[in-house]
Amino acid sequence: MAGSSVSSVAVPFLAVVELNASTAEVAALVFLTQVPSLLFALPAGALADRHPKRPLMIGGDLVCLITLLSLPLAAALEALTFQQLMVVALVQASAGVVHDAAAIAYLPTLLDRSLLQKGNSRIGALFSVSATAGSSLGAVLVSVLGASRALIADAFSYAVSAWCTTRIRVTESTPPARARGARLRTDIAEGMRYVFRDTTLRTLTLTNSTTSFALGVLNTVWALYLLVPA
Template identity: 50%
Template sequence: MTVAARATKATAWSRPAFRFLLSSEAVTLSGSAVSTVALPALAVVELRASTTEVAALAFLGQLPSAVTLWAGALSDRHPKRPQMIASDLAAAGALVTIPAAALVGALTIWQLCAVAVVLGAAKVLRDAAAISLLPALVDPDQLHDANAKLGAASSVADSAGTNAGAVLVGAVGPARSVLADALSFVVSAVLISRMRIPEAATAPRTRTSLARDIADGVRYVARQPTIRTVIAALSTLSFGLAVMNTYWAYYLLDRLGASPPVFGVIMGVGGAGGVAGALLAPRIAARIGIGPTIIVGFAVSPLAQMPLLCAGPSLRWQIVLAATLAVQLFWATASGTSQRSLRQALCDPDFQGRMQSASTTLTAGARPLAAATAGGLVLLLDVRATLAIGALLQVVPIVLLLASPIRALRTIPARTAVPPAREGAPS
């Protein structure tokens, strides 16, 4: 095999900077999964939080994810590696206060809420920087492979971290368990600091306010037909899924009689499907095309809800639901990896952070509204009908994608070097 042939077949793993990023993402996700078990256990079991306080903790933890435009603007304005390191250290510092306060008997639910806000803000800033940095770490033809590896590593790390969190909470208690998450952020900061890749210098531009940078980013996304369509499809799909997810677990556990262990098995089987989808996404896209891969992933989602709506309380149906969830998450991650790579390839480097934060804001911002919508629908209808409406809403993004040029895309286009409108130009 010639040197040229070997270079052509090189994957993202061949880039040392990408390996550091992948390791950093896996470490932080594993640690954060521990906290997803430890923090609720700490609030409910040790602090005896009321239902209102538990809801406040959950809401404040998710709030930064619904308002991420500022993070994207900062990511595009400043070097990304220092932002990732600062976010990791801020998260670690916030987490360390929990066992310290617990040790002296001063821990309160409101301190947990404050830590949740810091963690959420650190996460959105870190994610905006990391996702927008990725195209600079790998060659354009390695971008899909890089996203696939990140997606698979995320799924495995999340599952492993959740299991480790359950063990740690039982062994050392929830307050001390969060030290594992704090340590993961410190390790991540060290890994990111070892990256040795220069960030591309941006063209000199007039200094503008953060609000102006955000507005420029929103206008840029609005002027990119493919990026705009994908983000619109993602936000509508997120809304439909969130309507269903509001009562999905309740429906399985209460109406279909699934026990907690069976529920865990169903989720575990589905997670395995997600890992497979992430790993195989580049091969699927190479076989059927990047556009069809994205569209099939969206189309499978409403179809996969049909067994749930028809299911009854039996082992046979539980097996069917587990298999269906695995298929759904397989295509969801394959499609998600593909559409993320497509957006990154089409987006100008100067707008990568703001493009991603616009997507996150719309998709995450749709979930609280969807939960409220689901609550209102249940008052008028019943749980099964509410789930059916959520499934029906998931047809809308398929129509958006089929009506766009995405359906004809077979490969990921080359990255656009110049945005269609100059930054700071009037709309």
């Protein structure tokens, strides 16, 4: 989370200041980061139910690590383009969806059911602190190293995440044979019916969707507002 917050500062700076991105291009960049959540979140959740979650988490981290490192490398070779930035944003967001779906589903394997609320609360608190610290660190790194080199900090954070995940020594339970044999579409449909039958889950889903949409609009304009001279 801290590394991603560094990127949240460095990527807009890279796009607007160094690559001279227009308003439409920044909007397209933000849109691409939202598309994987729309298209892949449900399939990723179904996959996390069917397969071991730790390899999915490690794989997602490594994909993000490799794609992010391509940006400072291209910048060092003076070959960085806005199109590459868009591809990296799309791939990174897609890998992040898979990682997060597996991570959320992995927590009940690590904790007793009675401790899940406390575990989620602690994770949420750590995310808030890390996001704030990462944004501040991102501003410092961009000013000292430049936007492209600052992204190395985010790439390093994915390496740390993958290494830490390999050190988890909890054996996952094998999914039931019926779940492994069911069609992916069936699993997704069952999950959606379960969520929308429950009033609390339905309300949370709709609230989070609305908030994500609003944040997408905000993220489109804030970089231009802050970085483009009046």
